Amino acid sequence: MTHRFMKHLERLTADLRALLYGFLIHGMVSERAARKKELEDVFMLAQFGGLVGLPVFTPYYALRFLPHLAPRLMAFKTGIVKEKDVFEHFQEG
Amino acid sequence: MNSIFILLFWAVIVIVGYFFYSKYINAQVFEADSKRATPATMYMDGVDFMPANRNVLYGFQLNSIAGAAPIIGPIIALKWGWLPAVLWLGFGVLLIGWLHDYASCMVSIRSDGDTFGALSYRLISPRARKILISFIYFYLLLIAAAFGDVIATLLSKQAAQPFPMLVIVAVAFLVGHLIYRTKFDILWTTVIAIVLIFASIAVAPWLPIKGNFHVMLIAVLIFGLVSAVLPVWRFIQPFNYASVYVVYFGIIAGVLGVLIGAKPVTLPAFTQFNIGAGPLWPLLFVTIACGAISGWHSLVSSTGTSRQIENEIHVRPVTAGAMFAEFTIAIIAVIITATAFSGSDEYLKALAGGPAGIFVTGLGGALTTLGIPVSFAKIFGGTMILVLALTVINLVFRFMKVASSELLGERLPIAKNQYVSTIVALLLTFILIETGTFKYVWILFGGANQLMAGLALMIVTLWLAKAAKSYAFALYPAIFMYVTTVAALLYTSIISLIIPILLGKVTGSQLIGNLIAGLLGLFLAVNAVILAYDGVKAFYRYKTAKAEGAPVQA
Numbered sequence: 001m002t003h004r005f006m007k008h009l010e011r012l013t014a015d016l017r018a019l020l021y022g023f024l025i026h027g028m029v030s031e032r033a034a035r036k037k038e039l040e041d042v043f044m045l046a047q048f049g050g051l052v053g054l055p056v057f058t059p060y061y062a063l064r065f066l067p068h069l070a071p072r073l074m075a076f077k078t079g080i081v082k083e084k085d086v087f088e089h090f091q092e093g
Numbered sequence: 094m095n096s097i098f099i100l101l102f103w104a105v106i107v108i109v110g111y112f113f114y115s116k117y118i119n120a121q122v123f124e125a126d127s128k129r130a131t132p133a134t135m136y137m138d139g140v141d142f143m144p145a146n147r148n149v150l151y152g153f154q155l156n157s158i159a160g161a162a163p164i165i166g167p168i169i170a171l172k173w174g175w176l177p178a179v180l181w182l183g184f185g186v187l188l189i190g191w192l193h194d195y196a197s198c199m200v201s202i203r204s205d206g207d208t209f210g211a212l213s214y215r216l217i218s219p220r221a222r223k224i225l226i227s228f229i230y231f232y233l234l235l236i237a238a239a240f241g242d243v244i245a246t247l248l249s250k251q252a253a254q255p256f257p258m259l260v261i262v263a264v265a266f267l268v269g270h271l272i273y274r275t276k277f278d279i280l281w282t283t284v285i286a287i288v289l290i291f292a293s294i295a296v297a298p299w300l301p302i303k304g305n306f307h308v309m310l311i312a313v314l315i316f317g318l319v320s321a322v323l324p325v326w327r328f329i330q331p332f333n334y335a336s337v338y339v340v341y342f343g344i345i346a347g348v349l350g351v352l353i354g355a356k357p358v359t360l361p362a363f364t365q366f367n368i369g370a371g372p373l374w375p376l377l378f379v380t381i382a383c384g385a386i387s388g389w390h391s392l393v394s395s396t397g398t399s400r401q402i403e404n405e406i407h408v409r410p411v412t413a414g415a416m417f418a419e420f421t422i423a424i425i426a427v428i429i430t431a432t433a434f435s436g437s438d439e440y441l442k443a444l445a446g447g448p449a450g451i452f453v454t455g456l457g458g459a460l461t462t463l464g465i466p467v468s469f470a471k472i473f474g475g476t477m478i479l480v481l482a483l484t485v486i487n488l489v490f491r492f493m494k495v496a497s498s499e500l501l502g503e504r505l506p507i508a509k510n511q512y513v514s515t516i517v518a519l520l521l522t523f524i525l526i527e528t529g530t531f532k533y534v535w536i537l538f539g540g541a542n543q544l545m546a547g548l549a550l551m552i553v554t555l556w557l558a559k560a561a562k563s564y565a566f567a568l569y570p571a572i573f574m575y576v577t578t579v580a581a582l583l584y585t586s587i588i589s590l591i592i593p594i595l596l597g598k599v600t601g602s603q604l605i606g607n608l609i610a611g612l613l614g615l616f617l618a619v620n621a622v623i624l625a626y627d628g629v630k631a632f633y634r635y636k637t638a639k640a641e642g643a644p645v646q647a
Contacts, residue, residue, distance in 0.1 A: 015148045016148075018146050018148035018149045018152070019148045019149070019151055019152040020152060021149050021152065022145075022146075022148060022149035022150055022151060022152025022153040022154075022155075022156070023152030023153065023155060023156045023337070023341075024152070024156075024334060024337060025279075025334075026145065026149050026150075026152065026153045027153060027156065027157075027330065027333070028272075028326075028330050028334060030140070030143075030397075031325055031326065031330060032326070033139060033140050033143075034140045034141070035326070037138075037139065037140045075138055079138055085208045085210045085211055086210060086226060086495055086496060086499040087208035087209055087210040087211075087392065087395075087396055088141070088208055088396055
């Protein structure tokens with residue numbers, strides 16, 4: 001019974017920590033992730049803008065990144081041309 | 094009557110609403126399926142679409158929806174007596190409120206994470222989206238005016254309040270710098286912030302800052318300008334983060350104070366149907382918004398939350414759970430106020446000084462039950478209200494900036510300039526506050542907010558009708574919210590604001606204020622009628638297509 005009680009207590013503590021994280025920190029982390037993605041998008045556009053129709057000639061050395069960036073290319077292409085609705089700004093702040 | 098009976102009513106509503114009614118709708122109507130992929134798991138871009146733990150999302154949702162409205166609204170509504178306020182809070186959240194939040198999130202999830210703008214475009218009509226954005230711009234203007242007035246009034250009437258607020262602003266810049274620039278440990282940063290804020294509250298009685306209403310209003314608008322133009326990480330987020338501990342402590346201490354104190358209710362259960370601002374129906378239902386039902390929540394649920402839900406079975410605890418938590422905050426505010434005064438006369442006299450002042454007195458009383466000194470308790474209560482209101486002001490001006498750019502940017506390129514659009518929003522807010530009467534501005538804000546809820550419920554009804562699911566439980570609340578809020582907007586605009594102008598009963602700045610607020614209310618009501626017309630047409634389109642078995646054209 002003590003073991004079960006301790007397990008319940010552990011789970012409750014974990015849930016409370018997650019709740020506090022969500023209440024206090026989650027918004028900040030999401031916002032930082034969004035700003036990081038913006039910078040990454042700028043980098044990707046500068047190097048591989050040709051993939052989405054920009055007149056950017058990908059330099060030779062940037063092609064060396066390609067094997068590392070290949071898994072993200074599809075998500076980049078769909079994300080960069082996706083129209084952002086004005087209502088999505090409610091996520092900020 | 095002891096306030097414990099109100100808590101018993103609260104417990105019944107939460108048990109019936111969360112554990113039975115919401116469970117039934119979740120299982121039988123929406124048929125939440127743990128195996129169905131959500132947008133967060135389908136798209137997973139690491140930013141917008143990112144699955145999050147349900148407890149994390151619950152905290153995030155609660156933080157997003159809880160503001161000053163679940164406190165201010167019930168305090169004002171006690172003019173009709175505590176019984177109508179408690180009944181509307183209870184039955185409102187039970188039959189409409191939780192459902193509105195839950196269904197907004199669920200419909201967005203089932204529509205690939207679409208926002209309400211996209212949903213209104215697809216389900217109602219293309220012009221519905223444009224009308225919704227213009228509606229929201231003026232709705233935000235009313236929020237800014239209502240909350241700005243509350244803040245400026247409290248700061249001007251309580252000389253001890255400005256100092257802690259200045260310290261919180263300074264701490265916000267410090268916290269932003271420490272966390273984002275110097276990468277200082279967040280735990281120590283939090284400790285420093287909490288110590289500085291609580292110390293400032295403790296020493297505030299010895300550092301009064303006096304200023305009249307106009308000076309404090311300008312200070313609030315400067316705060317709004319700074320919030321809108323600076324990067325989010327520099328000011329808004331550290332401000333929200335540092336100040337949330339005040340709210341956190343206040344809620345816990347307030348609840349404990351109410352439970353331990355168990356004071357008798359001293360205000361009457363019911364005063365009269367028609368008070369100064371107008372009749373109980375429709376005005377009670379717009380005076381109390383958050384806590385019962387609030388359109389703001391649908392905007393939050395259908396953007397951030399719906400794109401982070403990992404599993405459909407998490408939607409109910411996150412959205413409905415957070416709504417019932419907000420209902421709890423509102424009930425605590427009612428109990429604190431209903432037990433703080435010796436009778437109606439004292440309450441009405443205190444209300445004349447602003448609803449925030451009442452909460453300060455009430456929470457101060459609850460905190461002293463826990464042994465906290467009176468002077469600290471009162472300033473703490475005021476700081477809590479100010480922080481809640483300023484958190485909303487932060488977001489409002491940022492969004493008005495974006496909305497005006499969206500609406501006017503094509504025709505007026507200058508509207509895309511963030512400083513221009515922010516200053517325009519601030520000027521409009523200033524004019525509305527300086528010329529308007531607070532009680533009517535609050536009713537118009539409540540009307541717009543509740544109308545937003547009606548629109549959200551209409552979108553939910555249309556989605557359900559299109560998906561050939563049972564929709565009556567969403568349709569009737571939608572009709573109720575629509576009829577009540579349009580009635581409230583029309584009553585306030587025409588009878589309370591415009592008719593006195595035509596009868597020559599108001600002059601000077603009050604005439605201008607009445608005219609602006611009255612026209613604003615009429616604009617919102619007309620927009621709502623157009624949207625309702627388009628909504629009804631769409632509804633019959635889906636019903637007819639369902640009857641004929643043909644594919645439905647949007």
